[in-house]
Amino acid sequence: TQLLEQSPQFLSIQEGENLTVYCNSSSVFSSLQWYRQEPGEGPVLLVTVVTGGEVKKLKRLTFQFGDARKDSSLHITAAQPGDTGLYLCAGDVNTGTASKLTFGTGTRLQVTL
Amino acid sequence: DVKVTQSSRYLVKRTGEKVFLECVQDMDHENMFWYRQDPGLGLRLIYFSYDVKMKEKGDIPEGYSVSREKKERFSLILESASTNQTSMYLCASSLLSSGGLYEQFFGPGTRLTVL
Numbered sequence: 307t308q309l310l311e312q313s314p315q316f317l318s319i320q321e322g323e324n325l326t327v328y329c330n331s332s333s334v335f336s337s338l339q340w341y342r343q344e345p346g347e348g349p350v351l352l353v354t355v356v357t358g359g360e361v362k363k364l365k366r367l368t369f370q371f372g373d374a375r376k377d378s379s380l381h382i383t384a385a386q387p388g389d390t391g392l393y394l395c396a397g398d399v400n401t402g403t404a405s406k407l408t409f410g411t412g413t414r415l416q417v418t419l
Numbered sequence: 420d421v422k423v424t425q426s427s428r429y430l431v432k433r434t435g436e437k438v439f440l441e442c443v444q445d446m447d448h449e450n451m452f453w454y455r456q457d458p459g460l461g462l463r464l465i466y467f468s469y470d471v472k473m474k475e476k477g478d479i480p481e482g483y484s485v486s487r488e489k490k491e492r493f494s495l496i497l498e499s500a501s502t503n504q505t506s507m508y509l510c511a512s513s514l515l516s517s518g519g520l521y522e523q524f525f526g527p528g529t530r531l532t533v534l
Binding site: 310 | 522524
């Protein structure tokens with residue numbers, strides 16, 4: 307089983323602060339996704355990165371895929387209470403019959419006023 | 420509006436009971452997945468299916484089985500529930516594609532407690 311370790315596991319910050327979440331593995335992935343999960347709901351896709359070194363921006367969120375496609379980071383600028391949730395990275399594994407995702411351990415973010 | 424629905428939001432069962440968790444998607448997706456989610460462990464894949472009547476084991480299939488008789492429906496079965504199967508269970512679906520460029524759509528989850 308390929309493992310994706312996320313750090314930190316928990317993060318509690320105040321509105322307006324910046325933060326970075328890391329997703330690391332010893333395995334190479336063909337693509338990597340970030341999901342956000344809010345309480346009582348399933349995860350929702352934020353972004354997919356496919357090229358080593360790729361950087362994608364989604365408003366205040368910046369996602370980076372490592373050059374070797376083994377790691378990724380999510381940076382949030384000026385965090386808001388609406389950013390609160392569980393952030394999950396997920397790497398693509400092709401089994402030959404189907405593609406499946408290996409999910410990271412998750413980072414729980416709380417943003418307070 | 421795309422949708423994945425799960426039969427129950429909360430379920431309480433006793434040790435040894437047979438438990439059925441149902442998942443239905445309305446997006447005509449080929450792939451369907453069952454995960455369990457536990458604090459600090461993220462989502463772990465139990466089983467997935469890439470076509471009707473086709474299934475593959477995920478990372479933690481022990482103690483579980485699945486059924487996919489129709490494209491839109493994927494069932495997770497706990498033959499004899501045990502307390503270590505207390506968890507949040509999430510169903511997801513996606514298109515069948517290559518290169519990993521696909522999105523998984525998740526249901527809201529079923530929180531199962533086994534007493």
